[in-house]
Amino acid sequence: MTASAAQPVVRATLEDVARAAGVSLATVDRVVNRRDGVRAKTVARVEAAVAKLGYRADVAAARLARGQSFRFAFVLPSGSNSFMTNLTEQVQRTAEWLAGQRGFIDILHVDVFDPDVLAGALETLSPAYQGVAVIALDHPRVRAAIDELASRGVAVVTLVSDAPSARRLHYVGIDNPAAGRTAATLMGRFLTGSEGTVAVIAGSLSLRDHTERQYGFHQILSSEYPKLRTLPVLEGRDDSDRTRELTAALLARHADLRGIYCCGAGNRGIADALEASGRAREVVWITHELTQHTRRFLVRGTLDAIINQDAGHEARSAARVLLAHCSGEPISPDQERIRIDIFLRDNLP
Structure with missing residues (x-):
C-alpha cells in the first residue's frame, strides 16, 4: 500500500471510550445508555471522550447482544393495483435490509376498501408484532382498531393514506x-x-x-x-x-x-x-x-x-420510523418527508 492510499476508517468502541475517560467499561455503558448511578463529573468525562473519539453506538450489534429483535406487519391492499404491487415489492426489498437491523417484516394483503375487513385484520393481528404499517381507511371502525393497537403499545404508521384522528404514530406519504x-x-x-x-x-x-x-x-x-x-x-x-x-x-x-x-x-x-x-x-x-x-x-x-410518490422511499421510511420508535431512537424529519414528483413524457426516468 502506498503512503497516499486511503486508510481504513476504524470505528471507536466502548473500550476506546473507557480508556480515554479513565473509567470502567461498565461506567461507559451506563453513561451511553443514560442510566443513573454515575457522578456528574464522570458523566462529563465520558461524554468528552465520546465527542473526541467520534463514538457512535452500533445499534444493531447492541440489539444482537441483548437478544432483542422486532417484528412488524405491513397491511397492504389485495388486488391488481400496479402501484400497490410495486409498493409490495419495495416492502420486500426493505425487509432484506431490516433483517440486518434485527427487524422483521410480514406482509398481509387485505381489502382496504372494506372497513370491516380492514378493521378485522388489524383487530386480529398477532401480539408478536411491535409495529404495524397500514394503508389506512379513514373510517370509525378502522380508527378504533388503530387506537386499540396503540393502547396495547403497538406502534402504528399509516402509509400512503392517513387516518389523522386515530392514535397513529406517524404518517408516511405525500401531501x-x-x-x-x-x-x-x-x-x-x-x-x-x-x-x-x-x-x-x-x-x-x-x-x-x-x-x-x-x-x-x-x-x-x-x-x-x-x-x-x-x-x-x-x-x-x-x-x-x-x-x-x-x-x-x-x-x-x-x-x-x-x-x-x-x-x-x-x-x-x-x-x-x-x-x-x-x-x-x-x-x-x-x-x-x-x-x-x-x-x-x-x-x-x-x-x-x-x-x-416514491414507493421505495415510503417502504423504507415506514420501516425506519417503526424501528426507531421501538429502539428509542430519533428520526430525521427531512429524511422521512415524501416528495411529490411530476412526470411528463419528456422527463421520464
Whole structure:
C-alpha cells in the first residue's frame, strides 16, 4: 500500500471510550445508555471522550447482544393495483435490509376498501408484532382498531393514506391536498383557453388520500379556471373494469369533456376507454403513480402527466420510523418527508 492510499476508517468502541475517560467499561455503558448511578463529573468525562473519539453506538450489534429483535406487519391492499404491487415489492426489498437491523417484516394483503375487513385484520393481528404499517381507511371502525393497537403499545404508521384522528404514530406519504392542487394547475395550464367539463375519478372517498386529492383539485380549478366545470366525483374502487365503464359513460354523455383527473388507480380502464372513443388526443388526462402501465400511456400520448410518490422511499421510511420508535431512537424529519414528483413524457426516468 502506498503512503497516499486511503486508510481504513476504524470505528471507536466502548473500550476506546473507557480508556480515554479513565473509567470502567461498565461506567461507559451506563453513561451511553443514560442510566443513573454515575457522578456528574464522570458523566462529563465520558461524554468528552465520546465527542473526541467520534463514538457512535452500533445499534444493531447492541440489539444482537441483548437478544432483542422486532417484528412488524405491513397491511397492504389485495388486488391488481400496479402501484400497490410495486409498493409490495419495495416492502420486500426493505425487509432484506431490516433483517440486518434485527427487524422483521410480514406482509398481509387485505381489502382496504372494506372497513370491516380492514378493521378485522388489524383487530386480529398477532401480539408478536411491535409495529404495524397500514394503508389506512379513514373510517370509525378502522380508527378504533388503530387506537386499540396503540393502547396495547403497538406502534402504528399509516402509509400512503392517513387516518389523522386515530392514535397513529406517524404518517408516511405525500401531501395529498398539495398533490391535487398540482394536478389542477397542470390541467388548467394544459387547457388554457378551453371551456367545458372535467371529470374526477377516485378509488374511494373513504380513502383519505383520494378525498384530499380531489379537494385540492377542486380548490384550484374552481377558483383559478372558472371556464372548466368539474363533474361529480366518481368512485372506481381502483378497478380497471369499473373505471373503463365509468370513463366510457363520461365520454358518451359529455361531448364537452375536456379533461379527466384520476386521483386513484384503475388507469388501464381509463386508457382503454379513451383510445376506443378516438378522443384520447383531445381529452387531457392526469393521473397518479408511475407504473409500467402509466409509463406506456404517457409515452404514447394517451396520458398527459403523472403525479408520483416514491414507493421505495415510503417502504423504507415506514420501516425506519417503526424501528426507531421501538429502539428509542430519533428520526430525521427531512429524511422521512415524501416528495411529490411530476412526470411528463419528456422527463421520464
